[in-house]
Amino acid sequence: MRLVLFTGKGGVGKTTLAAATGATLATQGKRTLVVSTDPAHSLADAYGMRLGPEPTEVDRRLDAVQIDSRSLADSAWQRLRGQLGHALSGIGVDALDAAELTVLPGVDDLLALGEVRRLTATKHWHAVVVDCGPTAETLRLFALPEAVAGYLRRVYGWQPVSSRARALSGAAASVMELGNHLESLRAMLTDREVTTVRLVLTPERMVVAETRRTLTALALRGIRVDGIVANRLMPAAGLWRGGAASWLRERRAQQEAVLAEAGAAGLSGVRLVEHRAAEPVGLDALAEIAKELYGGGDPLAGEADDVAPMLRITESDEGYRLRISLPLAPDADVDLARIDDDLAITIDGFRRLVALPRLLRPCEVIGAETDADGLVVLLTDPGGQA
Template identity: 60%
Template sequence: MRILLFTGKGGVGKTTLAAATAVRLAASGRETLVVSTDPAHSLADAFGTRLTGEPSLVDTRLHASHVDSRGLVDSAWGELRQQLRTVLAGAGVDELDAEELTVVPGLDELLALTEVARLARTGQWDAVVVDCGPTAETLRLLALPDAIATYLQRAFPARSVRGMVAGVGRQGWVDSIGRLAEHLAELRDMLADPQVTGVRLVLTPERLVVAESKRTLAALALRDIRVDGMIANRLVPKAGLRRGPAATWLRTRRGEQDAVLAELKASTPIGLHVVEHRAAEPVGLEALGSLADELYGRADPLGSNASRPPSLLQIRPEGTGYVLRVAIPLSEESDVNLARVGDDLAITVDGMRRLVPLPAVLRRYEVADASVDGDGLLLQFAGAAL
């Protein structure tokens, strides 16, 4: 079973391309589910049919659904929130403070991703295609398993938890916290496993969009999430031998787009597919199937010509210290900040931050120097940390 996450800047056509990919997969004989976690819920428009939170049959071997994240919060989180409020109130926490402590940031998005994982684990599907929200929302979504796990650890440390439970009774909440922790661990494993999850980054061949796409590649690599394909959508057709103002405009615009894509190809080994702009919006199974033929040709949509990504952290001894490579794609424009937080390394790339636990051997050392090369960030550790 494979999971494909489609994301990109708003308006680049990711929903249409996700739907077209799902149509192709189903036509090849695979049981396929395409599901939207995008609050805009335009997947139904692409198929020209109505969708709900439950998978419904769209065509032979093809099902589709919209994730109802608000409903998931009401059904899945309500009981646990009540249990946590009871525990906190019993420990002497003011009722209003207890209410605030049980509001977990980003819970809607987390439960949407959890629902995708649940659907994937049913074993009913050979492929699950996910129409994610715009890039910023997707990056926040994919960061949530780590972020909320850290939040829970800080808000409810194990020692204080045991004391609160002893004072007010178990109330079944310990099991609930345990189940949530298991879900978070499963999500992290699912997202970081390139044999299971791949990300398709959709873009239009414009410099601003490509610049954002490069930042997205770095941010996802920082999360150990693999982008195994990029799709450049809406290339203007080639003018050929035609003459006149319209043909001149087409040649000029296509030349600009080709130059942008050439720069993008030179900056990353990730495979790039291209799709030309169509006169009519592709809506419905037939139009989506035709789009998929242009997108993939004879290739398998689940295939990837991207090499297996290296581990995020690579360490080697050097002199009396060590060199740590953080394998994230960086450009000259990347804004990188580093900070040591106890035994963790806080890495911020273009505003996206992650706490990376340092390998045990490096915890006695301090960062002496940092540099960037074509394969990522290089940190030199030397001397015993004070």
């Protein structure tokens, strides 16, 4: 089973490409579900039919669904919140304080991601293609499982336990249920054999810059990106003449220059899709886009990427060098902090705690440097032995 998530800056056409990918997978014989977690819900417009919160048949072997996260919050979350509030009140926490403690930020987004996992776990489909929201919302969505799990650790003292742990009840059971659910979401997103992200951009410098930051943010989360698509490339004017043809040539040249700059900066293997005069609605129009995007190949193949481990340790004269493989822009704003046995890495405003390997936990951070392959942290052994 494969899970492919499409995201990009608002208005770049990610919904169309996700819909086209799903339709092509179905025609190639794979049972496919296309899911929209984007609050705008334009997936129904792409297929030219009504969609709801339950999978609807679009074509043979092709289903689609638009997740209503607000409705999920009004049902599933209220049950768990009620359990937590009741349990906390039962152990002496004031009722108002208990209600405050059970309000978690981003619950709607978490439930939408949980619904994706539920649909994926049915194993009814060979592939699940997700039309995510715009980049900022998607990055928040991907960060939530780890962030809320940290909240549970601080407020409730939750820790992951195996399924063989002793039976729990009351607040402990409710917290354990939510914590384990969050852990399963994180595991789903970081399973590189199952889950991949496709980034969609238009050939504009601001959009490309956001895409590069998104690549770094996803790498920080351990989430694999297996493709980048440049959408709405102006068609070549060919031998056309006149003012319109001149405008097309100039605009295409500008777009190609942006893509060349992006390639030189590390955004390689970008697939191109040309702009169309008519809005691509319906399976026939989507098939034409998929043909241009995949050339008749397998949409699940993606692009080859570096699957080297994120963390690598080598010895140095001072002690150790810890390489953290990340796609970094030359002007990236990088900040490091040591928090107990973790490194707090912040890059262009995106932050993640990275657990230090056991070998390096007694060491002190004495410096850091960046290069084309990522970040190198310099550590010294306080005992003087490397």
